Amino acid sequence: MGVVRVVVLVLAFGIGMIAHFSQVKGSVKKGFRGFVQSLYFAVVTITTVGYEDYFPNTSTSKWLMVLVSVVLANPSMCIIDKIIGKLISRIVSKSRFYQRPRQYQIGSMTFCTFILVVIIGPAVIHLLEVKHMNYAEVYYLNAISLMTVGYDDFAFKSTGRQIFASFYLLFGPLLVVQYLEFVTNLRTTVTRRQGSYSSWSSSSSGSxxxxxxxxxxxxxxxxxxxxxxxxxxxxxxxx
The missing domain is CATH 1.10.287 (Helix Hairpins)
Structure with a gap:
C-alpha cells in the first residue's frame, strides 16, 4: 500500500476521531470508552451509515466533518475496497478458485456471502443486543447497516457493540459489493464468450x-x- 493511501486513511480516521473529541464537554466519554466512541463515530461517518446516535454539535467538529465527508470519505472507502479485493485475490489464487467450474465459483461465493449476511452478522448483533431486540429488529439492523441506510431508531450503544460495529460496518458492506461485482463480471464474461462464439459460427457457416x-x-x-x-x-x- 502506497504512502499516499496510508496518509489518506490516517487523515480520514484521525480527523473523524478528533471531531468527536471536539464536541461539547460532557457529551464525550474519556479513556478507552471515549476512544471506541470516536472510532465508531469516524467509521459511521466514512461509511455514510449515519445512525444519528452521535453527531457534531460544535462549529469545530462540524467543519472537521465537512472535510471528512466531502474530501476524505470516498477515497478512504475506495482504498479499503482495493485492500479487501487484493486479499480476496490472494486467497482465490492460492486455492485455484478460477480454475474450477463456473457453477462452483458462484455457489461458493454465494454461500460465503450468505454466511456473512444471514448468520454471522445477525448472530453477533443478537448476542450483543439479546435483551433489547427481537429477531425482526436484529435482521432489520443488520440490513440497514450493510446497505449503509442507517436510520436513527436503532444503533450500537455499548462499548462492545461499537467495537464490533466499527469493523463490521467497515468491511461488511464492501464484502457484499465484492460479491455483486464478482457475479456481474462473471455474467459479463460468459455473455462475451457466447457472443464471440455466435459471431464465429455465423461467419463460418457461410462457407x-x-x-x-x-x-x-x-x-x-x-x-x-x-x-x-x-x-x-x-x-x-x-x-
Whole structure:
C-alpha cells in the first residue's frame, strides 16, 4: 500500500476521531470508552451509515466533518475496497478458485456471502443486543447497516457493540459489493464468450466447403478455447 493511501486513511480516521473529541464537554466519554466512541463515530461517518446516535454539535467538529465527508470519505472507502479485493485475490489464487467450474465459483461465493449476511452478522448483533431486540429488529439492523441506510431508531450503544460495529460496518458492506461485482463480471464474461462464439459460427457457416486452417484455428481459439482445440485435433487427424 502506497504512502499516499496510508496518509489518506490516517487523515480520514484521525480527523473523524478528533471531531468527536471536539464536541461539547460532557457529551464525550474519556479513556478507552471515549476512544471506541470516536472510532465508531469516524467509521459511521466514512461509511455514510449515519445512525444519528452521535453527531457534531460544535462549529469545530462540524467543519472537521465537512472535510471528512466531502474530501476524505470516498477515497478512504475506495482504498479499503482495493485492500479487501487484493486479499480476496490472494486467497482465490492460492486455492485455484478460477480454475474450477463456473457453477462452483458462484455457489461458493454465494454461500460465503450468505454466511456473512444471514448468520454471522445477525448472530453477533443478537448476542450483543439479546435483551433489547427481537429477531425482526436484529435482521432489520443488520440490513440497514450493510446497505449503509442507517436510520436513527436503532444503533450500537455499548462499548462492545461499537467495537464490533466499527469493523463490521467497515468491511461488511464492501464484502457484499465484492460479491455483486464478482457475479456481474462473471455474467459479463460468459455473455462475451457466447457472443464471440455466435459471431464465429455465423461467419463460418457461410462457407461450407472452407476447410479449417491454422489461421482460422487461431481465431477459434481466441473466441472459444474448446472449439479451437477440436479444430486443431481434427486437422491433425485428417493429415
Amino acid at each position: 461450407r466447403d472452407k476447410k479449417p486452417t491454422r489461421s482460422n484455428t487461431r481465431c477459434a481459439v481466441k473466441s472459444n478455447g474448446s472449439i479451437g482445440k477440436d479444430w486443431h485435433h481434427n486437422d491433425r487427424h485428417k493429415n
